[in-house]
Amino acid sequence: MQATLALDLAPIARADRWRPAELAFWLIPVAAYFIFPENLVLLTQIAITALFCLSLDLILGYAGIVSLGHAAFFGLGAYAAGLLAAHGWGDPLIGLAVAAVVTAVLGYVTSFLVLRGADLTRLMVTLGVSMMLYEIANKLTDITGGVDGLQGMEVLPVLGQFEFDLYGKTAYWYAVAVLFVLFWIARKLVHSPFGLSLKGIRLNAGRMPALGAPVNGRLSTVYTIGAAYAGIAGALLAQTTQFVALDVLAFNRSAELLLILVLGGSGSLYGALLGTIVFMSAHHLLSDLNPQYWQFWLGALLVVIVLFARDGVMGGLRRFGARLGRIQQ
Amino acid sequence: MTVIFDGIASGMLLFLISVGLSVTLGLMNFVNLAHGAFAMLGGYVCVTLLNRAGVPFLASLPVAALATALVGVVLERTLYRRLYAATHLDQVLFSIGLVFMSIAGAHYFFGAQQQPMVLPQFLQGQINLPGLDIGIYRLFLVVLSLAIAYGLNRLVRGTRFGAQLRAAVDNPRAARGIGINVERIFTLTFALGTALAGLGGALGVEMLGLDPSFPVKYIVYFLIVVAVGGSGNIMGSLVASLILGVVDVAGKYYVPQIGAFVIYAVMVVMLIVRPQGLFGRRAAR
Numbered sequence: 094m095q096a097t098l099a100l101d102l103a104p105i106a107r108a109d110r111w112r113p114a115e116l117a118f119w120l121i122p123v124a125a126y127f128i129f130p131e132n133l134v135l136l137t138q139i140a141i142t143a144l145f146c147l148s149l150d151l152i153l154g155y156a157g158i159v160s161l162g163h164a165a166f167f168g169l170g171a172y173a174a175g176l177l178a179a180h181g182w183g184d185p186l187i188g189l190a191v192a193a194v195v196t197a198v199l200g201y202v203t204s205f206l207v208l209r210g211a212d213l214t215r216l217m218v219t220l221g222v223s224m225m226l227y228e229i230a231n232k233l234t235d236i237t238g239g240v241d242g243l244q245g246m247e248v249l250p251v252l253g254q255f256e257f258d259l260y261g262k263t264a265y266w267y268a269v270a271v272l273f274v275l276f277w278i279a280r281k282l283v284h285s286p287f288g289l290s291l292k293g294i295r296l297n298a299g300r301m302p303a304l305g306a307p308v309n310g311r312l313s314t315v316y317t318i319g320a321a322y323a324g325i326a327g328a329l330l331a332q333t334t335q336f337v338a339l340d341v342l343a344f345n346r347s348a349e350l351l352l353i354l355v356l357g358g359s360g361s362l363y364g365a366l367l368g369t370i371v372f373m374s375a376h377h378l379l380s381d382l383n384p385q386y387w388q389f390w391l392g393a394l395l396v397v398i399v400l401f402a403r404d405g406v407m408g409g410l411r412r413f414g415a416r417l418g419r420i421q422q
Numbered sequence: 423m424t425v426i427f428d429g430i431a432s433g434m435l436l437f438l439i440s441v442g443l444s445v446t447l448g449l450m451n452f453v454n455l456a457h458g459a460f461a462m463l464g465g466y467v468c469v470t471l472l473n474r475a476g477v478p479f480l481a482s483l484p485v486a487a488l489a490t491a492l493v494g495v496v497l498e499r500t501l502y503r504r505l506y507a508a509t510h511l512d513q514v515l516f517s518i519g520l521v522f523m524s525i526a527g528a529h530y531f532f533g534a535q536q537q538p539m540v541l542p543q544f545l546q547g548q549i550n551l552p553g554l555d556i557g558i559y560r561l562f563l564v565v566l567s568l569a570i571a572y573g574l575n576r577l578v579r580g581t582r583f584g585a586q587l588r589a590a591v592d593n594p595r596a597a598r599g600i601g602i603n604v605e606r607i608f609t610l611t612f613a614l615g616t617a618l619a620g621l622g623g624a625l626g627v628e629m630l631g632l633d634p635s636f637p638v639k640y641i642v643y644f645l646i647v648v649a650v651g652g653s654g655n656i657m658g659s660l661v662a663s664l665i666l667g668v669v670d671v672a673g674k675y676y677v678p679q680i681g682a683f684v685i686y687a688v689m690v691v692m693l694i695v696r697p698q699g700l701f702g703r704r705a706a707r
Contacts, residue, residue: 110479153511159510159511159514161514165588179545206690206693206694209693209694209697210693210697210698211509211697212509212511213447213453213510214649214693214697214698215644216453216514217646217649217692217693218690218694220642220645220685221642221687221689221690221693222686223644224682224686225683225686225687225690228682228686229683232607232679232683254461261633284621286645302505305444322433322646325550344638345638348518349516351511351514351515352515352519355515368699386526388522388523388525388526389526389527391519391520391522392518392519392520392521392524392525392526393519393523394519395515395516395518395519395522396501396516396519396520397517398511398515399508399515399516399519400501400504400516410469418610
């Protein structure tokens with residue numbers, strides 16, 4: 094009289110294992126350092142944006158929460174770390190930690206607003222929260238510097254060892270290291286039972302309670318984590334540029350981030366990274382020609398992606414991989 | 423009193439520009455963030471006719487609406503139509519793409535500066551009552567928006583076209599089954615929504631200004647009106663515009679330190695209390 098529950102957990106365990114292609118991917122930032130030593134500032138920006146995009150992938154790609162105001166957390170993190178450094182607490186890691194905590198708190202509180210209502214309400218509430226923060230930062234000129242931006246930051250060496258240099262070497266390795274650590278954690282997270290339940294919620298939120306998954310609790314948790322990730326990305330930007338401009342909170346930043354994620358392909362973590370690399374490189378190459386034209390092509394790209402290439406770069410790679418697999422058989 | 427009247431007038435202007443969005447987003451359930459781009463187009467058409475061709479203001483208004491509707495129909499036929507069944511996220515991304523393109527386009531053709539506009543003589547000036555100053559143009563806006571609100575409500579609730587539209591949105595398959603030409607209804611409705619956007623944009627130049635950043639600068643306001651008013655409800659949009667207009671003007675008048683903060687806060691609070699909007703019915707999808 095033994096009731097055995099035969100569950101094949103092997104695929105889940107396998108998905109958690111690092112594949113060779115992934116290891117090879119992480120050689121890209123190392124190689125980039127040696128191939129483009131003149132462009133370390135741009136490369137640092139790419140790493141930071143990739144982290145920001147990763148945070149959106151967690152909440153949108155995995156949990157299916159649409160947000161038009163993710164820059165709220167990015168900006169709050171940037172101001173938190175920036176204000177800290179401007180008032181004498183310049184240790185970078187403490188800055189990241191504080192930014193993470195502050196944004197996580199805001200993320201947790203606002204997650205309850207986001208859980209109410211359907212897509213349109215979510216879009217409006219996230220947008221509204223970020224616009225409110227923008228207005229606050231804009232008006233509190235005594236604290237944030239308003240439109241002039243926050244200046245006078247003094248960032249201490251990383252771990253007391255590595256000072257930020259003029260060439261941006263420290264900033265680059267610092268940003269890449271933080272990105273890698275947080276990516277590693279995110280990867281663990283999405284392959285955990287928690288991550289699987291998020292996918293389940295995205296696919297069918299109505300049925301998940303039947304499996305014993307608390308839908309609202311899970312969504313609220315992942316929204317908080319995503320907020321903290323975005324906050325850390327913002328803090329990284331503040332520390333590496335030693336300046337915070339008001340546009341960290343702007344609507345354009347949230348909209349652009351959505352585009353980057355969709356360009357790369359959402360729901361795969363690597364899509365966020367690839368999308369950022371493609372987008373930022375294209376931006377860098379094209380915006381020299383004319384910033385206005387660039388915006389036009391940006392919009393055209395978005396329209397084309399939505400109409401014809403909905404699964405992004407990662408989808409393309411996957412199809413390519415599947416074809417290779419067929420050829421080998 | 424003047425603050426309240428200005429609030430009402432500004433709310434009415436908000437309504438005029440947003441009501442087109444409550445047609446496309448509210449009735450057709452398409453998250454059309456490009457609404458501001460259509461409004462901007464109407465504004466540019468009106469300003470160009472007025473300043474370069476010397477067309478009278480009242481005559482340039484319908485032209486602006488028609489020209490915008492024409493562009494709307496072309497876009498609907500070629501692009502929008504493919505995305506009616508797509509997710510809201512796809513619609514958002516697609517329309518943000520259109521917004522970016524429109525900003526760059528406006529910049530290319532008209533430059534970055536604000537467009538000047540002079541109202542005709544009979545719309546300038548004020549009526550002064552004891553304790554209340556009424557701008558004539560504002561009064562004109564109030565009357566016009568009430569007329570449009572009434573007309574639209576009649577159209578959606580009381581005509582054959584309105585009934586067909588509501589059927590086509592709620593259940594396209596069944597609507598097709600009983601012989602309604604859903605595609606044609608949607609094209610017409612989209613044309614109506616963009617025409618209203620163009621009209622609102624043309625009317626708004628005087629009070630909101632007009633430059634290439636217009637679609638982004640005001641999109642939040644349009645969305646607020648529709649989201650707060652409730653999807654698919656013209657009267658809801660009217661009430662929401664009134665509330666938001668009064669709150670916004672009063673906020674900027676009495677507590678200028680916090681500026682536009684008030685309107686966002688009001689929106690978020692309203693959406694928390696009523697996620698479907700003030701007069702929202704359950705979303706069709």
